[in-house]
Each structure stands twice: as structure tokens, then as C-alpha cells.
Amino acid sequence: MRTLKTYMLILPISAVTLFVSLPRGATAQLAIAEVIKAGIKKVIKAIDLKMQRLQNQTIWLQNAQKTLENQLSKLKLNEIADWTEKQRNLYGEYYEELWKVKAAISYYKRIKDLTERQVAIVDEYKWAWKLFQKDKHFTPDELLHMGQVYTGILEASVKNLDQVLLVVNSFKTQMSDAARLEIITEASRKMEENYTHLRQFNRQNSLLSIQRAKSVDEVATLKEIYGIDE
Numbered sequence: 520m521r522t523l524k525t526y527m528l529i530l531p532i533s534a535v536t537l538f539v540s541l542p543r544g545a546t547a548q549l550a551i552a553e554v555i556k557a558g559i560k561k562v563i564k565a566i567d568l569k570m571q572r573l574q575n576q577t578i579w580l581q582n583a584q585k586t587l588e589n590q591l592s593k594l595k596l597n598e599i600a601d602w603t604e605k606q607r608n609l610y611g612e613y614y615e616e617l618w619k620v621k622a623a624i625s626y627y628k629r630i631k632d633l634t635e636r637q638v639a640i641v642d643e644y645k646w647a648w649k650l651f652q653k654d655k656h657f658t659p660d661e662l663l664h665m666g667q668v669y670t671g672i673l674e675a676s677v678k679n680l681d682q683v684l685l686v687v688n689s690f691k692t693q694m695s696d697a698a699r700l701e702i703i704t705e706a707s708r709k710m711e712e713n714y715t716h717l718r719q720f721n722r723q724n725s726l727l728s729i730q731r732a733k734s735v736d737e738v739a740t741l742k743e744i745y746g747i748d749e
Contacts, residue, residue, distance in 0.1 A: 551673050556641045636710045640676050647721040656731040682706040
């Protein structure tokens, strides 16, 4: 069996890394998947809540900005003369805050898309791994190899998730938009890479099983199980 990419089995150091105490073997694979998926779902839920708060804040700021503009338009120029600078500063604060909120919403939407891709990675893994373990066409050594590849992909996905969480937490600390964008872009690239390699690896193994089938009926059954149309 050939692998599309070599995944180093290195444990990432982060708040969401819980793999050290997990058991080995097939049980460990499923346990890792559940831990990752549970963590990702929590992130998505948290992001949904953040987005809702940010959207509400955006509406409030937009209304405040509109109210301010209306007030300014109703006042006479001579009445504005004494406090123009003060109002300009106030308006500027509203505008700056509004810009920050809109930027944050844009980031959270992209982050949510990334975490949903992580969920797809876990789902793809679990679907294929359960089928391959029951498939009589694979030897124990081949299943062990699959498990090692899956472990590498899953651990790589955790590193990607760590980067996503870094961007989420960056709104509490000092980080430039350029730095956020760079992290999101790199995490997105790696997630898509992991997802593509995982699907290719699963398809490769599915086709291998079909090639080892002993009859036409068995081939048809395996194609249906693995969703192979050709």
C-alpha cells in the first residue's frame, strides 16, 4: 500500500491536545476522533455565539452612527462651531469600532468555515476506518499502516485547529490583520491538503479492496459500500 504523504506522528503542545493518555490501537483512533470532533463542535458553537454578539454590536453601532449623522445634519453651522472637534472625535470612535467589529465578523465567518472542514475530515476518517476494519481484504499489517496514516492526519488536523484558536484568541490580544490573515490562509491550505490526502488515501484503499474481490457480485457490493461509481 502506498501513502500519498508521510504524516509525522508528533504530539502537538496545546490546550486542546489530549492524546498522551489515550489507549493505543483502533480504540485510540476512534477516541482521538471523538476528542477532536467534540472540540471542533465546541469551537463552532462558540464562534456562532461570538458572531451573534458581533452582529448585534454592528447593528447597534450602525444605528448609533446613523443617529449621530442625523443629529449633525439638523444642527446649524454656528451651533456646531463650539463642539465640532469633540463630535468629530466621537464619530471617529464609532467609525473605528464599527470597522473593528465588521472585520472581526469577517474573520469569524472564515474561521467557522475552517472548523467545519475539520469536522468533515473527522467524519471522512471515521466512515472509512470502520469499513476498512471490517473488510476481509486487508491484512492486519495493512490495517496497522492505515491506522498510522490516520493518526498522522488527525494530529496534523489538531495543529491546524490550534492555529484557528490562535486567531480567535487574537482579538483579546495585539495581533495585526496581516498576521491574522496569514494564519487563516495557512491553516486553510493545510486543512484542504489534509482533507484531499485523506480522501485520496481512502479511495486508494477502497479500490485496492475491490481489486481483491473474488467475484463480480462481490465487486458490485464493495463499490456500493465504498461509493465507487466507476
